[in-house]
Amino acid sequence: MSAAVTLSGVGKSFGARELFRDVSFDVQEGEVFVVLGGSGCGKSTLMRLMIGLDRPNTGQIMVLGHDSARKPDLIRPMIGVMFQSGALFGSLSVLENVMLPLKIFTDLPAQAQTEIARLKLALVGLREAESLMPAEISGGMARRAAIARALALDPPLLFLDEPSAGLDPITSAGLDRLILDLRDMLGATFIVVTHELPSILAIADRCVMLDAKARGMVALGRPRELQAKSPNATVHAFFNREML
Amino acid sequence: MDKIALIMEPGRLKLDGPMTASSLAPIWRRALEKARAAQQNVQPLTIDLSSAPKIDMAGITLLLALEQAHPGVTFEGLGQRPATLLARLRKEAKTAPPPPARAPIPRRGAALAQRVRDGLAFLGDITLAIITLPANLRFFRAADFFRLADQAGGQALPLILMLGYLIGMILAFQSAVPMRQFGADLYVADLVAIALFRELGPLLCAVILAGRTGSAFAAELGTMQVNEEIAALQTMGIDPATMLVLPRAGAMMLVLPGLTMAMDVAGLAGMATVLMLFGFPPAVIAAHVATTANVGRFLVGLAKSIPFGLAVALVGCRAGLSAGLGPRAVGEAATAAVVGGIVWTILLDGLFAVFSYRMHL
Known part of the structure; x- marks a missing residue:
């Protein structure tokens, strides 16, 4: 097994405000890796750095063998991204949203594109919603549709930003199950940004925790181990839902 | 890009290469045609996948399509992971309920009737908000009113002055050339003054503000609607008509007469520029304007x-x-604001024309 993503000494500041520094870890192929931490610690920013939407101030991020800051265009056809809001295109139906990458990046016949998109929607349990517009579906359905769109080209690496934030526990558990099923069936690598503890414990093979006060990572490892015996007070409080 | 070859043998199809979304386009139709032909000829069909090192979901979709085209098809050399994925997707494809039929498009007549009803309800809300304003003054924010008046009026003034000046010049020039043939080119001053004061000044200002400010109101309130800010106001017991609509309506009613005056003056300046270029002295032009552009016409505008x-x-x-x-929705609201604003302005102008004719104004 080799590393799909490697971060070495990554730091990011916005003006004089330092968000984090010296973040280093790697994500192995086929792993579900979770980036976690409290609000405002830089989880989503770290994801934006990994997918090449922003550049780190220090350090290097290698994604599938390419520098994400220097060669973002080489990375993008190989990754799928689900943004926090779902970011479905409001003028396209759910099915058309999923078909869009297939239309742009493949020469498959229209019928084949439709069938592939329908199967992906069926896989995330949204076949019956294919003709609905994004404004007509719930938040949980929009997230699942966004996952189906991220899967459109069968990328080996998927980034999911807060997939279960604001969802009810049943829908959230369904999404967790879906992520694990997709990993097992497709062999894809998942990098999930979340601070939902039940999700972290359910899906993460390993995780990294960022902390706003420490301005960097405070833990890296398996979630159950961190929950049981992390010496760091913030990590212990996070995993055991305690006040600091 | 991945490449795949389709090798056809009697009763057998061999797929040689990765079966991925980026590779399958050249062989998709041919593979399905082959499967259908075998089905029609009641021939068995085996798909040899031993040389397909990678099969993604697009590849699985093709295998399912082949199964559909030839229900007796068998797959050889299918790896464990693709086989699991095929079984799962086969199940999903079978159990997934068909997409519901689209709701029928409502008849245009019914939709129009609904719009009229909604429009009347809106007018009723605004009337109620005006009547209850003294009791709800705390919802009417003076700061918003002045900000909106500045946006709609102060910030639009340079545009109005420039367009007024240009329109005055164009009107004067286009009229002066034919009127010169009759020696009546000096009466261009009267013509432009009357046209500006009675019609073009208020009409053009309203059209410009429909494009500039009406659309901005629609976009701002539309975004608030999308973000559920309007619902939040309602749940707090704050009437959106009082807090959001009345300040905007008041600001526009306040600034439009001022902008109309500015356009009238700028238009006269543009007209005077052209007539002076034609050799008429400013005093003569001013005398003609003073004779025709009386206070009555000015006030009607x-x-x-x-x-x-x-x-x-x-x-x-x-x-x-x-x-x-x-x-x-926000874009549609802005479009509706511009189109509706212009249409209603012209309709009202028509009503004013009839009214002023009847009243000998």
Whole structure:
């Protein structure tokens, strides 16, 4: 097994405000890796750095063998991204949203594109919603549709930003199950940004925790181990839902 | 890009290469045609996948399509992971309920009737908000009113002056050339002054503000609607009509007469520029303007601009408040505000024309 993503000494500041520094870890192929931490610690920013939407101030991020800051265009056809809001295109139906990458990046016949998109929607349990517009579906359905769109080209690496934030526990558990099923069936690598503890414990093979006060990572490892015996007070409080 | 070859043998199809979304396009149709032909000829068909090192979901979709085209097809050399994925997707494809039929498109007549009803309800809300304003003054934010008046009036003034000046010049020039043939080119001053004061000043100002400010009102309120800010106001017991619509309507009614005056003056300046270039002295032009552009005509134009401002503001606010969900709704609201603002301005202008004719104004 080799590393799909490697971060070495990554730091990011916005003006004089330092968000984090010296973040280093790697994500192995086929792993579900979770980036976690409290609000405002830089989880989503770290994801934006990994997918090449922003550049780190220090350090290097290698994604599938390419520098994400220097060669973002080489990375993008190989990754799928689900943004926090779902970011479905409001003028396209759910099915058309999923078909869009297939239309742009493949020469498959229209019928084949439709069938592939329908199967992906069926896989995330949204076949019956294919003709609905994004404004007509719930938040949980929009997230699942966004996952189906991220899967459109069968990328080996998927980034999911807060997939279960604001969802009810049943829908959230369904999404967790879906992520694990997709990993097992497709062999894809998942990098999930979340601070939902039940999700972290359910899906993460390993995780990294960022902390706003420490301005960097405070833990890296398996979630159950961190929950049981992390010496760091913030990590212990996070995993055991305690006040600091 | 991945490449795949389709090797056809009697009763057998061999797929040689990765079966991925980026590789399958050249062979998709041929593979299905082969499967259908075998099915029609009642021949068995085996798909040899031993040389397909990678099969993604697009590849699985093709295998399912082949199964559909030839239900007796068998797969050889299918790896464990693709086999699991095939079984799962086969199950999903079978158990997934068919997509529901689209709701019938409502008849245009019914939709129009609904729009009229909604429009009347909106007018009722605004009337109620005006009547209850003394009791709800705490919802009417003076700071908003002045900000909106500045946006709609102060910030639009340079544009109005420039367009007024250019329109005055164009009107004068286009009229002076044919009128010179009859030696009546000096009467261009009278013509432009009357046209500007009675019609073009208020009308053009209202059209410009429909495009500039009415659309901005619609976009702002439409975004608030999309973000559920309007619902939040309602749940707090704050009437959106009082807090959002009345300040905008008041601001537009206040600034449009002022902008109309500015356009009148700028238009006269443009006309005077052209006539001076034609050799007429400023004193003569001023005397003609003073004779024809009397206070009555000036006031008729100003009086018209107040309902024009009200119409543009109400149409813009109504478009924003009735916006649907999603980003497209905001664009549609802005379009509706501009189109509706212009249409209502011209309709009101027509009514004023009939009214002033009857009243000998």
